[in-house]
Amino acid sequence: MAAAPALALAGVGVDRADVPVVRDVTLDVAPGAVTVVLGANGAGKTTLMDGIAGLARPTTGSIRLDGAPIERLPPFKRARAGLGYVEQARTAFRTLTVEQNLLVARSGSGDLGTVYRLFPELERRRHLHAGHLSGGEQQMAVLGRALVSDPKVVLIDEMSLGLAPKVVHRLMGTVAELAAMGIAVLLIEQFANLALEIGSRAYVLRKGRVVHSGPCAELRGAEDRLHELYFGGRLADAAARLAREAPGREASRGASAEPPEAGSRTP
Numbered sequence: 001m002a003a004a005p006a007l008a009l010a011g012v013g014v015d016r017a018d019v020p021v022v023r024d025v026t027l028d029v030a031p032g033a034v035t036v037v038l039g040a041n042g043a044g045k046t047t048l049m050d051g052i053a054g055l056a057r058p059t060t061g062s063i064r065l066d067g068a069p070i071e072r073l074p075p076f077k078r079a080r081a082g083l084g085y086v087e088q089a090r091t092a093f094r095t096l097t098v099e100q101n102l103l104v105a106r107s108g109s110g111d112l113g114t115v116y117r118l119f120p121e122l123e124r125r126r127h128l129h130a131g132h133l134s135g136g137e138q139q140m141a142v143l144g145r146a147l148v149s150d151p152k153v154v155l156i157d158e159m160s161l162g163l164a165p166k167v168v169h170r171l172m173g174t175v176a177e178l179a180a181m182g183i184a185v186l187l188i189e190q191f192a193n194l195a196l197e198i199g200s201r202a203y204v205l206r207k208g209r210v211v212h213s214g215p216c217a218e219l220r221g222a223e224d225r226l227h228e229l230y231f232g233g234r235l236a237d238a239a240a241r242l243a244r245e246a247p248g249r250e251a252s253r254g255a256s257a258e259p260p261e262a263g264s265r266t267p
């Protein structure tokens, strides 16, 4: 029998400025695995994460963390209940040292040792102001801040923004390691193929609704399928339409229905 989900959403809706953005989302996040949320820009992925973390208020549905309802709790109580959140474009406190950044994020008996084991470069720089870290190290510090309180579930929203491919691979390896440690990870990642490499189950959002869920393996390298799921139309049709509307541009690119490169922002 499959393990009970660490995080379970049923029929969740989330508004932004009174406009429904996320609608009727039902998904499970298994312990010890990476669950991936994919979708085009504006599909509602960040809004969904904010709804889970309590930064945006869910208007419908239930959110259970280890079986207990959390949808009415304020963000700090969700965090205390075991939810870590790595927000998109969040930075470490630049004027605090690396260690101070971790200590202020810690609640209870959380252990800095795990963070330093995952990121030895942070331990080496623990007395340095975070403002002096490289972009990749800053992101490690942000991830570290979400880990110091021993979360059961970690939400990670596009931590690869603006980072070099080598650093992104390194961070993805760490995310896989978190899952191996038993943590349930819900991951949004612009590089779909990288996320699908380390993920077990994938959900695709379109216009705030889940339009697909299934094993990540099904979607690995399947650019056409992903395009269809993201936009609701076939990639070949989109390319043909583009060629009709701007024939000169297509001709100069010398391509018609060429799929985008693996790892591009849209599939």
Ligand SMILES: Nc1ncnc2c1ncn2[C@@H]1O[C@H](COP(=O)(O)OP(=O)(O)OP(=O)(O)O)[C@@H](O)[C@H]1O
Binding pocket: 016, 017, 021, 039, 040, 041, 042, 043, 044, 045, 046, 047, 048
């Ligand atoms: N604070 C806000 N107020 C009003 N509308 C918002 C707000 N934040 C997001 N939206 C709108 O909600 C929709 C979904 O945005 P969201 O950021 O959740 O999508 P996303 O899938 O995470 O996209 P991206 O990949 O660009 O981050 C968009 O149309 C966006 O303009």
